Amino acid sequence: MLSYKEGSAAKGFFYSAVVWLIIPVFVGLFMAMLLSYPTLQHYIPSPLRGPINFGRLRPMHVNLAIFGWLSMAYVAGIFYVTPRLTGVRLYSERLGNLALVLWNIFNIGILITFPLGYTQAREYAEMVWPLDVLFLVTIILIGINIWGTVRRRKEGKLYISLWDFMAASVIFPLVYAVGNKVWDFSGAYNGLTDNIVNYFYVHNLFNIWFTTAGLGLAYYLLPKLSGNPLYSHRLAVWGFFGVWTGQHHQLWGPAPDWLEIMTVVFSMMAAVPTLVFSYNFFMTMRGSWGRIKESIALRFFVVGALLWIFTCVQGLAHSLRSFSMLVHFTNWVVGHSHLAFVANYSFWAFALLYLALPHLVKRPIYSRSLAMYHFWLTAVGITIYMVSMWIAGVIQGVYWLQGGIPFIETVKAMHPYFVARMLGGAMVVVGQLLLAYNVWQTARGAVHTKQKVTATLAPQEAI
Amino acid sequence: MNREGLTYLTVTSILVLLTGILVTIIVPALESPLPTQASRPPYTEQELRGKLIYQREGCWYCHTQQVRRPEVEIGTVKVRGDIGPESRPEDFVYDKPALWGTERQGPDLAHVASRPYGAVKEWHILHLKDPRAFEPDTIMPSFAHLPEDELEALADYLLTLK
Numbered sequence: 128m129l130s131y132k133e134g135s136a137a138k139g140f141f142y143s144a145v146v147w148l149i150i151p152v153f154v155g156l157f158m159a160m161l162l163s164y165p166t167l168q169h170y171i172p173s174p175l176r177g178p179i180n181f182g183r184l185r186p187m188h189v190n191l192a193i194f195g196w197l198s199m200a201y202v203a204g205i206f207y208v209t210p211r212l213t214g215v216r217l218y219s220e221r222l223g224n225l226a227l228v229l230w231n232i233f234n235i236g237i238l239i240t241f242p243l244g245y246t247q248a249r250e251y252a253e254m255v256w257p258l259d260v261l262f263l264v265t266i267i268l269i270g271i272n273i274w275g276t277v278r279r280r281k282e283g284k285l286y287i288s289l290w291d292f293m294a295a296s297v298i299f300p301l302v303y304a305v306g307n308k309v310w311d312f313s314g315a316y317n318g319l320t321d322n323i324v325n326y327f328y329v330h331n332l333f334n335i336w337f338t339t340a341g342l343g344l345a346y347y348l349l350p351k352l353s354g355n356p357l358y359s360h361r362l363a364v365w366g367f368f369g370v371w372t373g374q375h376h377q378l379w380g381p382a383p384d385w386l387e388i389m390t391v392v393f394s395m396m397a398a399v400p401t402l403v404f405s406y407n408f409f410m411t412m413r414g415s416w417g418r419i420k421e422s423i424a425l426r427f428f429v430v431g432a433l434l435w436i437f438t439c440v441q442g443l444a445h446s447l448r449s450f451s452m453l454v455h456f457t458n459w460v461v462g463h464s465h466l467a468f469v470a471n472y473s474f475w476a477f478a479l480l481y482l483a484l485p486h487l488v489k490r491p492i493y494s495r496s497l498a499m500y501h502f503w504l505t506a507v508g509i510t511i512y513m514v515s516m517w518i519a520g521v522i523q524g525v526y527w528l529q530g531g532i533p534f535i536e537t538v539k540a541m542h543p544y545f546v547a548r549m550l551g552g553a554m555v556v557v558g559q560l561l562l563a564y565n566v567w568q569t570a571r572g573a574v575h576t577k578q579k580v581t582a583t584l585a586p587q588e589a590i
Numbered sequence: 591m592n593r594e595g596l597t598y599l600t601v602t603s604i605l606v607l608l609t610g611i612l613v614t615i616i617v618p619a620l621e622s623p624l625p626t627q628a629s630r631p632p633y634t635e636q637e638l639r640g641k642l643i644y645q646r647e648g649c650w651y652c653h654t655q656q657v658r659r660p661e662v663e664i665g666t667v668k669v670r671g672d673i674g675p676e677s678r679p680e681d682f683v684y685d686k687p688a689l690w691g692t693e694r695q696g697p698d699l700a701h702v703a704s705r706p707y708g709a710v711k712e713w714h715i716l717h718l719k720d721p722r723a724f725e726p727d728t729i730m731p732s733f734a735h736l737p738e739d740e741l742e743a744l745a746d747y748l749l750t751l752k
Contacts, residue, residue, distance in 0.1 A: 162695070165729045166722075176735040182648020248645035249687050277596075285595065294603040301607055305615070315687035319679040320615070322688045327614040335607075374614065379658035380690060381677045389613060452660055456694040523694075530664030530671070534697040539727050 129224040133216055136223025138487045140203030141480055143227065145566050147195025147234055152556045154188040159549040163542065178242035186253040187241040192468065193251065193332070194262070195234045200476035201340050202226075202269055205292050207483045208347045209273055212289055214282045218275030222268055229265040233258055247314040249325050251332055252307045256314055259307045263300055270296030287363040291343025295336055302331045323374060323382055330373025334397075337472050342366075342404060345432065348478055349411050352425040353418065358410035366403030375446040378455065387448070394446035401439040408432050423498045424481040430506060431474030438467045453528065458541065459520020462513045469509050469555070477501070477562070484569060493568035494575045501561045508554025511547055519544035628683035630750060640747025643740050645689070647733065654691035655700040655751065667697040667705065674701030696730055703752045714745035 130136075161167055161181055171179050210217050217223060236258045240246075246253040254262070273296045277289055306328020308314050316324050350357045357363065374382055374390040412429070419426045441463055444450050454460060481498060485491050492498060519541050526537045568575070633641065644650065657665060657677045665673025677700050682688040702708040716723070718741055721730040733741065 161731070162729055165731060168731050173735055176732075180647065180731055182651055182731075183646075185648055185651045244646040246646060246648070247687065248648075248650060248689065250692060285599075290599060293599060297600065297603050298607045301604075305611065313686060317686050318682035318684070318688050321686060322682075322690050323614055325687070327610065331610070376692070377656075377690060379660065380656055381679045381682065386614070386617075452658070455658075456654055456692065458693075460693070527661065527666070527694075528664065531666055531669075533669075534667045535725055535727055538695075538729055541729075 129221045129228070131220050133220065134207070134487045136217065136220050136227055137203045137206035137483065139224060139227045140199050140206060140230075141484060141487070142566070142570065143231055143234075144196050144199035144203060144476070145480075145563050147191055147199060148559055149563055150238070151188045151192040151196060152552075152559050154184050154191070156549070156552050156556050158184050158188060159545065159552045163545040163549050177244070183242055183244060183246075186246060187237065190237050190241070190251065190253060191234065194237070197337065197468065197472055197476060199230060200473075200480065201337070201344065202230075204344045204347075204476065204479040204483065205269075205273060205340065207479070207487065208288060208344065209276050209292060212282065212286045212347070213276055213280035215276060215279045218272050218279065222272050226265050226268045226272070229261060229268070233262050233265060236261070247307075249307075249315060249321070251329050252314065252325065254307070256309070256312050259303075259309045259314065263303055263309055266296070266300050266303065270300060286346070287357075287360060288343040288347045290364070291339050291346070295340040295343070298331075298339075299336045302328060302335050306331070319381060322377060322380070323386070326373035326376040328373070330376060333467065337467075338400075341472050341475055342400070344479055345404070345428070345435075345475055348424075348428050348475065348482065349408060349432075352422060352428055352478065352482065353412050353415040355411050355413070355415055358407050362403050362407055366400035366407075375451070378446075378448050378451040391446050391448065394443060397439060398443060401436060401443075404432075405436050408436075423495065423502055424478045426502055427474045427481065428478035431471045431478065434466060434474070435471040438463070438471055441466065453524040454520050457520035457523040457527075458516045458544070459524065462516030462520060465509060465516070466513050469505075470513065474505075477505075480562075480566070484566065488569060488572075490569070490572060493565050493573055497561050497565040501558045501565065504554045504558030504561070508551045508556075508558060511551030512555065513551075515544040515547035515551065519548075627680060629678065629680040630684065630752070632684050633747075633750065636743055637747045637750050640743035640745070641685075641689075643736070643744045644747055645687075647736075647744075649699075650689040650691045652691075652693060652695035652730075653697065653699045654694050655688075655698065656690040657698060657700050665698065672705055673698055674704055696728075699748070699751055701752060703749045708751075709749070711742075711745045711749060714748050715741050718744065 158181055168176065168180075177183070206217055206223055233254075237254060240255055240258070241253065245255050247255060252259075273292050277285070277293060303309075306324060308316060308324070315321050346357065346363055374380075374386050375394050378387055378391075380387075415425075416429075419429055445454065445460075445463065481492060522540050522544075523537045526532050526540070655677070657673050657675065659676050661673060662676050663671050665671065667673060677690075681700070682690075707713045718732075718736070719734040720732055721728045722732075733744075736744070
């Protein structure tokens with residue numbers, strides 16, 4: 128039942144990721160509509176008002192985007208890249224396909240349990256206990272596959288991407304287990320500790336998983352798409368290690384001051400990998416900037432990389448208590464999370480998809496122009512989204528610190544920005560629908576009328 | 591890379607994680623053990639049921655329960671400073687999980703029951719059913735679809751947030 132075919136696991140993960148991308152973007156758009164026009168709730172039939180309510184849709188949007196779309200796209204990328212860097216086949220396609228099935232069951236579990244109100248009420252860790260265990264098993268199976276492939280490698284040198292994948296595959300399950308407290312049915316710690324561990328997990332889901340594995344993918348994409356060798360491998364290795372805590376997500380909170388101060392120091396240390404990657408990125412790209420005109424994958428990658436640098440700069444700024452006091456709890460943070468999630472990590476995943484899918488299905492992407500529209504709709508839409516949220520956040524922050532202004536005034540002031548966010552979000556949704564259509568047509572082997580022009584190119588150059 | 595390289599990679603990665611766990615979980619647990627003197631009494635069965643409804647309906651996505659030191663005097667829900675005193679670890683002793691929250695689409699609720707209207711159970715129930723009757727510009731959804739006994743429990747939980 129589970130396929131042995133080379134590349135089948137990577138392909139399956141890409142297809143699943145695209146399906147799980149469509150659901151959370153629609154949920155997100157609907158939530159943006161509710162925040163802009165809350166009376167829409169009256170049009171929902173009353174038996175459905177429980178499941179279809181902001182408080183139950185929000186975890187579905189967030190967790191399906193994190194675990195359904197981006198994480199699955201990452202695994203697809205890792206399963207695609209690892210054999211190419213080691214010179215051998217994936218350790219076990221069958222194991223990879225088993226993980227694919229389990230992961231999809233996990234996502235379906237989220238889709239069913241959250242609207243019904245089964246939640247552990249902890250950020251990014253809302254999944255109930257059986258789902259936690261299922262997910263943990265799945266990512267351990269994926270880790271075994273990565274390490275098994277590397278063990279059999281023909282290539283002597285371990286390229287930095289493999290460092291990143293292997294480290295992520297060890298630490299991610301540990302972080303997930305600790306963060307979700309998988310040995311306890313309730314999944315929660317007590318009081319203060321609960322919050323400290325929750326944000327240790329929240330932060331490391333991004334820092335250990337999306338950043339570490341993401342940089343691994345980025346270090347593969349960068350030389351591949353730019354056509355230049357990586358400027359400095361040694362420098363990349365230097366940027367590999369950092370120390371991670373998450374308490375800067377709750378500065379000025381009830382946690383001990385020493386912990387908050389220490390986390391600020393650690394956060395500043397994140398400047399090292401940021402600078403290392405930036406330098407490597409700009410030096411490797413020398414002479415290849417013009418290629419972004421031909422390659423949509425490179426275009427996604429370059430925008431993602433530039434915005435990754437921006438995310439890190441913003442993140443460092445938030446970690447200072449003074450700036451945190453202004454923007455914490457406001458919509459600024461919503462803008463920041465979409466910057467990190469959509470505009471950089473997802474853009475890298477799109478670049479990867481456009482690069483890898485033609486190799487996996489052995490034919491070019493169905494339509495270059497659809498991919499082009501996908502790029503522009505997503506890029507412009509998410510920019511409108513982020514900028515409106517940042518403006519909204521600063522307004523909230525300034526109003527709150529002013530004192531004496533009733534809270535409802537800040538709510539009223541949000542309206543135009545919420546509407547702008549909704550429109551930007553709608554553009555992103557349309558963009559993702561084009562992506563899904565394009566991937567579907569590529570998968571079923573449809574031939575686009577304009578494809579004759581690109582058919583003469585090698586698959587990787589066709590897009 | 592050779593075998594030692596792999597070992598180095600594995601050991602260092604795990605060390606980095608252990609450092610993270612040490613400084614965020616173990617040291618805090620030893621350094622500042624959970625206060626034995628809680629500032630609030632343990633939840634009754636009814637209040638705990640209300641807290642679970644608060645969690646289930648995702649109230650904590652839009653309402654924080656966390657007052658930060660610099661905003662104690664200035665934080666405003668209706669009048670200046672009515673956000674209440676700074677949140678302390680002893681406020682959360684019986685919370686599992688703690689619902690500090692991350693966003694304020696609505697006002698902070700750490701001390702909602704200390705505000706004049708917030709101390710009235712009927713106010714909470716009516717407000718949950720139809721927030722727009724109290725504040726026409728609110729973006730809060732109505733919870734009129736919840737059964738009456740759940741609204742009662744939820745209100746009882748909110749009354750513990752003094």
